[in-house]
Structure formats: C-alpha cells, structure tokens
Amino acid sequence: MATILDGKALAAEIDKNTMLEVQKLSDRGITPGLVVILVGHDEASQLYVRNKERRAKKMGFHSVIRNLPETITETELIQIVQKYNTDPTINAILVQLPLPAHINDFHVTMAISPQKDADGFHPLNLGKLILNQANQTPVACTPSGIMEFFKAYNIPLDGKRAVVIGRSAIVGKPMAALLVNANATVTVAHSHTTNLSELTRKADILVVAVGIAHFIKADDVKPGAVVIDVGMDRDVQHKLVGDVDFKEVEKKAAYITPVPRGVGPMTITMLMAQTVSLTKWSSEQDG
C-alpha cells in the first residue's frame, strides 16, 4: 500500500509559515495585497475566487475581488490590470482563467507586471524558471505545490525518470521545468502521444494532468512509483475524483496523492505563500 501524500496536512503546515511571514511584514507596517480579477459568471471560477478570497482574508491580506462583466473588452481588461500594476497597495494580481472567448488569455497574462504575477504565468517568469534562474521569481502554484510534496516526504528526484502527462502553461510546462531543474530525466506526454502506457510504466515519478476521470489505471504504473494526480474530475455519480484510479493504483505505487485532499489544497496554499513572497521581494527592492 502506498504512502498517501496528505495535501491538507502539508498545506496547513505551509500556511503556518506563511502566517509567520505575514506577521513579520505586519511588524514593518506592510500588508500583502492580492487582487483577483474574475470576468463573467462561470460557476466553477466563482467558487475558486471565493475560496481564494476567504483564504486571503484569513491570512490577513488586503484582498480585492474585481468581478467584471462578461462583455468587457480585452483592452478594457488590460487597462484594469495596468492600474493594479502601479497600485502600491497591490502586490499580486491574479486573473482567473479561462477568460471569455473574445479575450486572448496570453495578451492579458503579458499585461500583468512580472513582479506582481501571482500565478507565475508571465512568459518572463516562465523563461527564468526554464533557465533555472527563478530566484525571486514567481512560479506556477500547482507545480510548486507538487515540489513541496517531494521535499516534505524526502522523495528523491535526481536521476529519476519523470513523466508529466499534459503540457499546459499552468501545470505541465512549469512542472517539467521544475523536474529538469531537480535533475530528473523528464518526458512531456500529451494528447498526441502514442503508446502512453509504455512510457508511464517506466516512470519513477508520474504527474497526471489530463482532466479525465480515472484515466491512469494500475496497469499504467510502475511498481513503487510516485503518482501525483492533478485531476479534479467528476465520476458517473458526479463525485469528485482524480485522473488516477486511486483505489487500484494505491496498491502498486509507493506514494500517491488522493483527490480530494492532495494537490488541490496545495495550489491555493502556494498562491498565498507566493503573494507574501512577492510582497517581501518588492519591499526589499523599495528598501
């Protein structure tokens, strides 16, 4: 039976450290400021944004939610982002994705100041990560949360075979970069990959971000592997499940993240930690 990587417990531990950092900033008269920009009325997005707001308030942040109409133009949205780029009370800007079809996600991401890029999605920040030069640089929260699991559970990465399924800007690409930087041998697989199972069966570290319920079965996994499930899917009973068939794979893996209480809680925790880091870095530059 695999060791369960407990995202809820690890997130709580990291939150404690983050709150200590908030206290230290507060002693210097500084309050981290996070703005979350939400366009339209997507239900899932609204839920995520509310969760972020609740956490930000609990952390003692200056928390702003900007709920913008579905009909806003790209230019108007970019102007609002630019306003926050120069707003001294705001240290971190997050634009909730996906945006309506008439707005180009990449244009909006490019408009966020790299120094206030809460999600670490700006290409300058991603480029620095790829070059292993991500000092004082925000990094995408889901992959950096996954790295915290490896650290907390002393899972070695150097020289290990890692397979990342999915090549999104949010998970797959930064995840691959972090693993290469940690000296793993990394394969990026995706929807065009053939013989996927042959690949995954060789993986010491398997990160799955495909968005299909129970996509990875026990047969696809190497005995003793570390299996990280980024999926947040619904099964036929509409129950929240992951991309990995947890019940079966758990018997074969050495470590596995559950869904829920695995990667999910780590993402928002890393967002909070990163907001504090951005605040600290900016205060050091101002000083």
Next chain:
Amino acid sequence: MATILDGKALAAEIDKNTMLEVQKLSDRGITPGLVVILVGHDEASQLYVRNKERRAKKMGFHSVIRNLPETITETELIQIVQKYNTDPTINAILVQLPLPAHINDFHVTMAISPQKDADGFHPLNLGKLILNQANQTPVACTPSGIMEFFKAYNIPLDGKRAVVIGRSAIVGKPMAALLVNANATVTVAHSHTTNLSELTRKADILVVAVGIAHFIKADDVKPGAVVIDVGMDRDVQHKLVGDVDFKEVEKKAAYITPVPRGVGPMTITMLMAQTVSLTKWSSEQDG
C-alpha cells in the same frame, strides 16, 4: 544507409531567401544592423565572431564587432549592451558566450532588449516559445536550424518520440520546446540521466548535444531513427567530429546530420535570417 541531412545545401537555400528579404528592406531604405560583442581573447570565440562578421557583410548588413577587454566589468558590459538597445542603426545584438568568469551570462542576457535578441536567449523570448506564443519572437538559432531540416526533408514530428540529450539554454531547452510545440512526445536527458541507452533506443527523433566525441554509437539508436548531431568535437587525431559515431550510426538511421556540414552551417544561417526578421518586425512596429 541513411539519408544525409545536408546542412550546407539547406543553409545556402535559406541564405538566398534571406538575401531577397534584405533586398526588400533595402528598397525601403532599411539596412539590418547586427552587433556582435566579444569579451576577451578566446580563440574559438574569435573564430566564430569573424565568421559571423564575414557572413553579415556578405548579406549586406550593417555589421559591428565590439571587441572588449577581458577586464571589463559586468556593469560596463551591460552599459554597452544598453547603448545598442537604443541605437536605431542596430536591430540585433549578440553577446558571444561564454563570458569571463567574473561576468554573469544571465545578467548580460537579461540586459539585451528582447526585441534585439539575436540569439533568442532572453527569458521573455524563451518563455514565449515554451508557451507556443513565439509569433514575432526570436528563437535560439541552433534548434530553429534543426527544425528547418525536419521541414525541408518532410520528417514528421507529430506523435513521434523525441529524445534531446542536453539541457542547455542554447540548444536543449529551446529544442525540447520546439518539438513539444510540434506535437512530439519529448524527453530531456542530461548528465544525471540513468540508463540513457534504453531511452535513446526508443527515440524516433534523437538530438544529441553533449560535447563528447562519438558519444552515441549504433547500439544506442533505433533502426530508422532521425539522428541530429549538434556536437563539434575533436577526435584523437584532432579532427572535427560530432557527438555521434557517424560511420556506424549512418548504417542504422533513416536520416542523419554529418559533422561538419550538418547543424553547424545552419546555426549561422539562422542567425542571419533572424537578424533580418528582427529588422522587419521593428520596422513594422515603427510604421
């Protein structure tokens, strides 16, 4: 026997197109300007720089070579780069690497305007490439030259297994990104990789950038593979050879680049083409 990917012939063909573009710019009164900055007296670097200058002049560019003393400080070098960032006669800036040990390559790369980044090494440009948003964006010349081989010889990449050995900012990392963007399943291997041969034997596309003469033998290659050799090594007789044991691997591969006359000529050709592209893009923005 493999088809030899003829870098010299392909480079000549691309050069012809580039010269047509130079002519079109010239008709509009525009001359592409390339500055190559060389610090110190490294012999290999001096040779590369002289070659670049010769080619730039042949192309009809405004070509500037700045030979700076080994003792220059990082700050002084960055100030010189910044001067060219705002010099309207210069469209492309190349700082010949490696720099002396007291200067941080990354700091200097960061100082180059992304719009004049001849080598495509700036993290903003690399980030855009990773995100498959490299429209009007310079890309590292060696990997983009390799992509020209695939195009010219109609080598399919979609769904193919690609293995890139080497994770440098100059070759491995941008190469992996280009292959992922072309829908290949890409593995990045490097000095910490274990069981490398097991990996390479599965590769439909094998790109080798390790800098060790004849590192890849016939046993390491899948029958029918496409083998791209980025090496420029010296064998025991001090003869120029590649990272691939060409004589043996040629019998097994479907396509192979020789050394010399393979990847080498493509790199400088892509640098010339990119200088012209940067000039065009900047003229479009000015207009």
